[in-house]
Amino acid sequence: MISSDAMRGYNDALVLAILQQGDSYGYKIGKEIRKRTHDQYMIRETTLYAAFNRLSKNGYIDAYPGDVTNGKPRTYYRITPRGRAFLAVKAEEWHQVKHVVDLFLN
């Protein structure tokens, strides 16, 4: 199991990547990450909600109240154009980091 700490700096990007495929909310995004990685990565709640706050503050996502099925009403998030731009920058950075680290750890 990977720690969020090893993913530091890319948690925000993961969230944006998921939102780029459609609006969603906290719990669901957490589950989606877990599912897509086949349990290799489970983002912690505190890490996830801290990410939402940062992303909101920077204008990369917008929040709006969602429907309720059972329990507390959800807050849905939508990626903004600025968020898409930021994601593109992060993806590019990721490719560079990957290349650089691979030069040493192989």
Added chain:
Amino acid sequence: MISSDAMRGYNDALVLAILQQGDSYGYKIGKEIRKRTHDQYMIRETTLYAAFNRLSKNGYIDAYPGDVTNGKPRTYYRITPRGRAFLAVKAEEWHQVKHVVDLFLN
């Protein structure tokens, strides 16, 4: 140019990877990183020496005084068996992180 911050958590591993190919010292390791990455990554002095301290404290590297050609005498570093083991763990973690992030940023 990549920031050390984007490399956070892997700077220690880079240093160990370089030391695994032979003992070396601060300045030289810094230059080696820059050279191998074709100027894509320049680790900052403070980051590098902070890494040495951490690695020493954890018993992953040993320090010993080296020869002098010009200027202050160098401190050489040698990787320890524990350091090699740690590097192996980090390399494995890196592969997982790479796989996970790639699931989202592609």
Added chain:
DNA sequence: CCTGATTACTTCACCTGTTGGAGTAATACT
């Protein structure tokens, strides 16, 4: 209509690793 379960967050204090700026130490060169 009260209780407990479920879903969905929220707060807080702490920790680790990176940063910029400035300073120090030892030696060689002129």
Added chain:
DNA sequence: AGTATTACTCCAACAGGTGAAGTAATCAGG
């Protein structure tokens, strides 16, 4: 003696992740 070069060293600040604990809203069962 003074300057350049090499090689660190210290420090306070900051960002992002962490664990533990707490809160809030809704629904289902008795």
